[in-house]
Amino acid sequence: MEAKRENILMAAMEEFSKYGFHGSRIENIAKRAGIGKGTIYGYFDSKKTLFYEMIKYGIEEYIAGLDGLLAKDESLEEKLYHIYDFHKSYLRKCLDIRQAIMSEKEVLPKELMLDIIEDFKRISHSMERAIEEAIKRGELRKDLDPKIASIIIMGSIGQFYGNKMCPKNEADIEIGDLIDTLLRGLK
Amino acid sequence: MEAKRENILMAAMEEFSKYGFHGSRIENIAKRAGIGKGTIYGYFDSKKTLFYEMIKYGIEEYIAGLDGLLAKDESLEEKLYHIYDFHKSYLRKCLDIRQAIMSEKEVLPKELMLDIIEDFKRISHSMERAIEEAIKRGELRKDLDPKIASIIIMGSIGQFYGNKMCPKNEADIEIGDLIDTLLRGLK
């Protein structure tokens, strides 16, 4: 059944994003999924396979969500608000798949790595296309490089929410002010 | 001897930042350090202890380097150039200690975690003070919030270099252009 597969993938996402690949235990994932340890092997060949598929699953979920937001008929400023929110709720669920990927690079086979890079590029491209449209609509200045803008936007998202270790730290910063500063620049 | 301790810490930094806590092997760290497995236990009580001390060591190194750059008598723009460079060389050496910390949060004891948060705050504060001075000197606009500016700068650094998975990806972007966009804004 497909539902059970997804159930396991969700459980894996929680566990892996919390403890990393080597720190996670198949038994715990099974417990999170409410099934027996051995059952997982009926759906996935090995711990590694499960890790790969969980990453693909997580990224696809993220891309789908992001594309949905970018496709809306809103100004870029409004979209950014929603993207920040979306990112936050995503972190809440699985901390950060990027962490899992980055810190376990050595576990991933080259082939999958290329897949993932392709996925990240898709995210970047979605964002870049949204920026291009915003330029055309006159929301952003004409001589802006969409790639650079994308880096700054995605980077500030990560920095803003990534420091989840010290939650109180940035509590007094409004997302609106952050977006405003991005748009107006530092100078 | 202190030099031998540092030698082990360097080796640990390489290994841990590559494989994470659970994925690293004491024996490999020993090999990197060119010593026997047991010798490590003459300098550190356990794998965990070594991990903690390596993190403290790595952060202190990073802070020292960053503070050195920020203290120079240069414009913020020039400083940012150097900081980007510094960050790049740092990544090259140990990939990213933040990765190690973030992805192994569960391994770290609360006390050390608070230490580390304090260290990260120190980094933020250093950056914020540099921004404040730049505002005073008229390099940045008067109504800029230093905290927000710091987030955007640090975030874009991480995003720009962090994606080391796909090195070719951003090859055609100049740091200068990135900094320029940060300063001028997207709008």
Add this chain to the structure above:
Amino acid sequence: MEAKRENILMAAMEEFSKYGFHGSRIENIAKRAGIGKGTIYGYFDSKKTLFYEMIKYGIEEYIAGLDGLLAKDESLEEKLYHIYDFHKSYLRKCLDIRQAIMSEKEVLPKELMLDIIEDFKRISHSMERAIEEAIKRGELRKDLDPKIASIIIMGSIGQFYGNKMCPKNEADIEIGDLIDTLLRGLK
């Protein structure tokens, strides 16, 4: 299953009583029990835990056997014959749990130690009560101190069979003569 736990305890008793705590190897215990090394950890938390439980198990077995013999409706002289025999067969199986306990005192936690002392007292008391009854029945002299008698009896048992190092040594001594001497005294 409980049978499997007992199987492991028996194997542990053989190994521990032969090599002591530190000299015993979990892998050997597993081999004696005809199971895999890891299986033991499904039934016992650690080598120490296994050691503790094996001691409790062994003592309880010994007490049960001794009490059974003492409860029989026989003269003390007959009982002593049977006790000597019982002790011998016990030694044959596990050499001597007392050895394991005595020689690894430092391994045992205080709490368990008190438990064990209590068990040994129970053994002494059983013996003393049997002696008291023998006094009442007129088998032993009225002014005999049961505690002292118990020490002499238990001590001669240990001395007689404990010297298992040199089996031929005492081969020419009959248990009957030993018991007779105990009863009649040296003078």
Add this chain to the structure above:
Amino acid sequence: MEAKRENILMAAMEEFSKYGFHGSRIENIAKRAGIGKGTIYGYFDSKKTLFYEMIKYGIEEYIAGLDGLLAKDESLEEKLYHIYDFHKSYLRKCLDIRQAIMSEKEVLPKELMLDIIEDFKRISHSMERAIEEAIKRGELRKDLDPKIASIIIMGSIGQFYGNKMCPKNEADIEIGDLIDTLLRGLK
């Protein structure tokens, strides 16, 4: 120097009789002896060798002490008093070498084992000869078997003091009464 050798043997006796062969650490023995770890290897080839020589040393000390007591011109009853005292002080110093031997039998090579058995026989013989003389002097009854008497005496000593785990246990028993019971018998 011979004094240093003896110093190490004494330290080894304390450590080995407390922790057994496998539980003892060369480093601790060195600390007890107030010397460096490596120094021990200037006097003994290995841990095992040290163990063997410590046992020989301890037994010889015991035999010498016992023979001294038995050679005195006293009644057997008086001698027994002194032997019990001697045994007690011996236990205080090194707990019990017999424990160390018994519980680490597997560590000892056959050749040494035969040596030790010979030593124990010498102890028994000394005791037996003392008993024979007592018989001749009319202190003990003529039809007494010295071997059996020796077992009972040595056994009650071990039982009386061996239970050092529960020191209060036998506190209310006088050695005099024990010896008296040995002499007069239980009946």
Add this chain to the structure above:
DNA sequence: GATGAATGAGAGTTCATTCAT
């Protein structure tokens, strides 16, 4: 001759994986 830093074989323990039920 004395030392203790360094070594690595070998111990206890964990956990991905299998398979009888």
Add this chain to the structure above:
DNA sequence: GATGAATGAACTCTCATTCAT
């Protein structure tokens, strides 16, 4: 198909032994 008891490879850590000082 689902399970979890059993397994053993591979890990961390200890400690007898060596050897440069």
